[in-house]
Amino acid sequence: MPHGIGGAARASLAAVGVVVLAGLIVAGTRFAGPAPAAMPDPNKGAALSVACAGCHGSNGLSVDTNIPNLAGQHYAYLIRQMHAFRQGTRKNATMNHKMATLSEEQMRHIAAYYANVPFQAGRSGRGRR
Numbered sequence: 120m121p122h123g124i125g126g127a128a129r130a131s132l133a134a135v136g137v138v139v140l141a142g143l144i145v146a147g148t149r150f151a152g153p154a155p156a157a158m159p160d161p162n163k164g165a166a167l168s169v170a171c172a173g174c175h176g177s178n179g180l181s182v183d184t185n186i187p188n189l190a191g192q193h194y195a196y197l198i199r200q201m202h203a204f205r206q207g208t209r210k211n212a213t214m215n216h217k218m219a220t221l222s223e224e225q226m227r228h229i230a231a232y233y234a235n236v237p238f239q240a241g242r243s244g245r246g247r248r
């Protein structure tokens with residue numbers, strides 16, 4: 120067996136090894152990422168909603184006609200509005216500021232809380248007439 124071929128085979132084997140190793144490193148980094156977000160928890164949301172109660176009411180029934188009720192609102196809608204305030208695509212100085220301070224996980228807990236407050240249509244909060 121001529122020397123040259125063996126050398127080339129070894130070289131290409133080494134190259135394959137490097138590629139495999141690189142692949143493992145990439146895969147490893149992917150798995151080492153942050154843990155998946157916790158499930159939305161209405162109880163955690165209730166605790167967090169204390170920061171919203173001054174305007175949106177202690178149970179999501181707002182204290183003023185200029186402030187929307189959040190009780191019984193759809194989870195997906197609440198998340199969408201909170202994202203819009205955070206991104207600034209929906210403009211309201213107070214809410215833009217408030218949402219900038221909340222993590223994604225906190226928003227999910229809060230949305231789960233308000234979406235689960237029993238709310239009967241037609242039976243309005245103090246803010247409604």
Ligand code: HEC
Nearest residue numbers: 170171173174185186187197200201210211213214217229
């Ligand atoms: C200082 C008063 C104030 C506080 C505190 C406040 N909000 Fe608001 N929020 C408002 C007002 C006013 C609006 C309506 C903004 C508009 O006209 O677009 C609003 C709108 C919203 C909306 C959109 C509702 C809809 O029907 O579209 C959501 C969701 C919301 N707030 C969540 C929260 C959460 C969650 C907190 C607490 C972390 C909070 N807000 C704290 C005043 C407040």
